[in-house]
Amino acid sequence: MSLGMVFAILGAALSTALAGFGSAWGVGIAGQAAAGVVSEDPDQFAKVLLLQLLPGTQGIYGLLVTFITLSNIGILGGEPITDVNKGLMYLFACLPIAIVGLVSAYHQGRTSVACIGLVAKKPDQFGKAMLFPAMVETYAILSLLVSILAVTNIK
Amino acid sequence: MGDLDYVYAVARIRVKEKTLLSDMDISQLVGMSDAKSVLNYLVDKGWGDTSASGGPDAVLAAEAQKTLELVKELKLDPAVFDLLAYPNLYHNLKTGIKEICTSESNAAAFYPDEKYGREQILRILKDKDYKALPEHMREAAERAYSVMLETRDGQKCDVIVDRACLDAMEAAGRKQKNKLLRDYVESTVAVTDIKIAVRALRTGKSLAFLKEALAPCSSIDVRLLAVAASENEDALLGFLETHGFREASEALKDSPSAFERWCDNRLIETIRPQKMNSVSMGPIIAYYLARQNEIKTVRIILTAKENGFSEEATRERVREMYV
Numbered sequence: 334m335s336l337g338m339v340f341a342i343l344g345a346a347l348s349t350a351l352a353g354f355g356s357a358w359g360v361g362i363a364g365q366a367a368a369g370v371v372s373e374d375p376d377q378f379a380k381v382l383l384l385q386l387l388p389g390t391q392g393i394y395g396l397l398v399t400f401i402t403l404s405n406i407g408i409l410g411g412e413p414i415t416d417v418n419k420g421l422m423y424l425f426a427c428l429p430i431a432i433v434g435l436v437s438a439y440h441q442g443r444t445s446v447a448c449i450g451l452v453a454k455k456p457d458q459f460g461k462a463m464l465f466p467a468m469v470e471t472y473a474i475l476s477l478l479v480s481i482l483a484v485t486n487i488k
Numbered sequence: 489m490g491d492l493d494y495v496y497a498v499a500r501i502r503v504k505e506k507t508l509l510s511d512m513d514i515s516q517l518v519g520m521s522d523a524k525s526v527l528n529y530l531v532d533k534g535w536g537d538t539s540a541s542g543g544p545d546a547v548l549a550a551e552a553q554k555t556l557e558l559v560k561e562l563k564l565d566p567a568v569f570d571l572l573a574y575p576n577l578y579h580n581l582k583t584g585i586k587e588i589c590t591s592e593s594n595a596a597a598f599y600p601d602e603k604y605g606r607e608q609i610l611r612i613l614k615d616k617d618y619k620a621l622p623e624h625m626r627e628a629a630e631r632a633y634s635v636m637l638e639t640r641d642g643q644k645c646d647v648i649v650d651r652a653c654l655d656a657m658e659a660a661g662r663k664q665k666n667k668l669l670r671d672y673v674e675s676t677v678a679v680t681d682i683k684i685a686v687r688a689l690r691t692g693k694s695l696a697f698l699k700e701a702l703a704p705c706s707s708i709d710v711r712l713l714a715v716a717a718s719e720n721e722d723a724l725l726g727f728l729e730t731h732g733f734r735e736a737s738e739a740l741k742d743s744p745s746a747f748e749r750w751c752d753n754r755l756i757e758t759i760r761p762q763k764m765n766s767v768s769m770g771p772i773i774a775y776y777l778a779r780q781n782e783i784k785t786v787r788i789i790l791t792a793k794e795n796g797f798s799e800e801a802t803r804e805r806v807r808e809m810y811v
Contacts, residue, residue, distance in 0.1 A: 365496040365499070366495045366498070366499040366766075368496055369497065369498065369499025369500040369503075370502070372500055373500050373503035373504060374503045443766075443767075446495055446499075447766040449499055450502040453499055453503045454502050454503075
């Protein structure tokens with residue numbers, strides 16, 4: 334296996350690993366808060382479940398970038414990489430979703446925890462509570478777009 | 489435990505906060521015609537133990553017990569829990585000393601406590617087994633007990649134990665990493681010092697008494713407070729106004745009950761920011777203190793109704809609520 338291929342696979346692995354790590358943390362911490370609310374008020378289950386799931390999207394974005402990368406570098410399809418520079422390009426193309434996915438999932442998890450507390454006290458404010466963690470999502474989506482554009486345009 | 493370990497507990501507390509009495513609830517209680525109506529309103533809100541209708545004391549005791557059980561269930565750091573229990577612990581010590589020295593039994597005056605309840609405190613004092621007490625209590629227990637035995641001076645005994653309690657709280661509070669706890673302890677010690685100074689002034693106590701009774705803390709210079717309180721009311725009011733306690737001075741000018749109200753409201757102001765905190769043990773401590781404040785306020789209203797106080801006089805005595 335060429336060094337270029339090693340870099341490209343590293344990029345693919347990092348996008349799933351780091352974004353997935355962030356999502357696991359975010360969903361986990363929001364899940365603890367959700368469990369606390371449901372233990373006292375089971376009627377809020379559906380609302381807090383949605384808030385818990387929000388930090389989970391980064392992991393999916395990372396997975397998507399990994400699939401696209403693997404489809405381009407000769408693992409799931411495309412031509413195998415022999416050039417080191419090209420391998421490095423794939424690695425750097427994967428970094429936006431890997432890094433921003435990790436950081437945004439962490440912050441989205443904490444925002445979800447705060448918003449679960451908001452729903453616990455004022456269930457009728459659920460709509461507004463959903464917006465706050467959704468704002469953090471913006472940056473995960475931006476990094477996903479950059480990673481997809483970069484990976485698909487490497488010639 | 490780190491702050492994030494309290495996420496589950498804080499979420500539970502957020503739901504529980506919905507059941508706390510608001511200022512509007514309190515206003516409604518004050519406007520009721522008698523203690524029975526107040527009690528019925530509270531029972532409708534889920535207060536007390538529905539299986540037993542033992543009157544106001546039973547309802548309030550059941551609420552205090554529920555709060556204690558909830559906080560224990562949420563696995564609050566034992567050191568923090570101990571610190572919050574210091575006033576009850578020292579109260580039990582004082583009551584125990586007085587019970588032995590006066591031979592007047594009053595089991596209801598003790599706070600229930602697994603380790604330092606009535607039986608344990610009485611045994612420790614009778615056996616002079618002070619080592620069975622927490623370290624910070626030992627010296628004060630020995631001194632207060634011997635002073636009470638020799639002089640039968642209950643007030644002197646109170647001063648020794650109360651001062652030891654404040655010193656222990658201040659020392660334990662300083663070691664706490666949690667800002668709310670540090671602020672709570674600081675505020676409690678400072679407010680208690682002011683309370684002592686006010687009472688000493690009104691009963692004409694000496695400077696020596698004040699020096700012995702006042703516990704040092706960082707937000708108030710107790711030496712200057714003692715001097716002011718040993719002079720006259722104007723000197724004390726002046727001290728309070730120039731040392732960041734203008735509201736206390738105004739409340740004092742208003743009435744003694746307005747001053748007592750200010751003392752408790754200041755504590756509520758200290759814990760109020762915890763309503764916006766979603767992690768850390770702060771909201772749990774704040775809930776515990778808010779419940780204590782709530783129970784105290786309900787007790788004031790019930791007592792006022794039982795003794796036929798006017799609505800206005802009752803309103804002057806009720807505390808601000810946390811929510």
